[in-house]
Amino acid sequence: MSDFDQMGIVVDWVDACRKGDLATLLDLYADDAELECTCNDTRRYRGRGELEAYWGAQLNAFSSAGFGLEEISPRPYGVDLEYSVARSLCVRVSFHFSPDGKIHSMLCKPAWQAARDGCAC
Template sequence: MSFDPMAVAIDWLDAYRAGDIEAILEMYAEDAVVHCGCGGDVKTINSREALRAYWVDRLREHPAGKLYDLNPSQNDGTVISYITDTGVMSALFAFDTAGRIKELNCNPSHAA
């Protein structure tokens, strides 16, 4: 592995906190899939256009606050928890070999 999965997750949170949609989108693989359960129902986002629309809404409606927790996960992934206006959110990342986000699963955390 030629990248640090935990550093990528921190970079993602930094871009999210800064509201930098272009930096966020550059972190995703072309065929990335996002499963977001943040609003109660799980949304699956699997196209670049849908990913951009998701992030436009997410940045406007639920900006990220500070880091809550960060841990490695199975298969060289990372789990990051962060604070939003709706509480603590948890994001599980899986990466491709280039260190881009291949899959992201985000949901409200059961922490706090």
């Protein structure tokens, strides 16, 4: 069991996304963090520079379309989150954490949705 609040970190992540606050968002990640996105093919982003490039573009999309928290659940390995963009249920993200309470890895994939809805990743 960790001695930090994993759910709280994910809530902070959601808040940073909603506000479009890239600096705060990046500070939640470990220096060697990795994000794997399987929404449109499989892409991996490693380290602060690649995460900054990825999230810079994504936060712009979130701010114009709207970002909503759908579900957040603790799991034995971390936390799962479902969020929507533009009121369409869209993305499920699994968060894994480093021992010091930073996001170490993430896997995002499309959540169940109608084929016409598309994906935000």
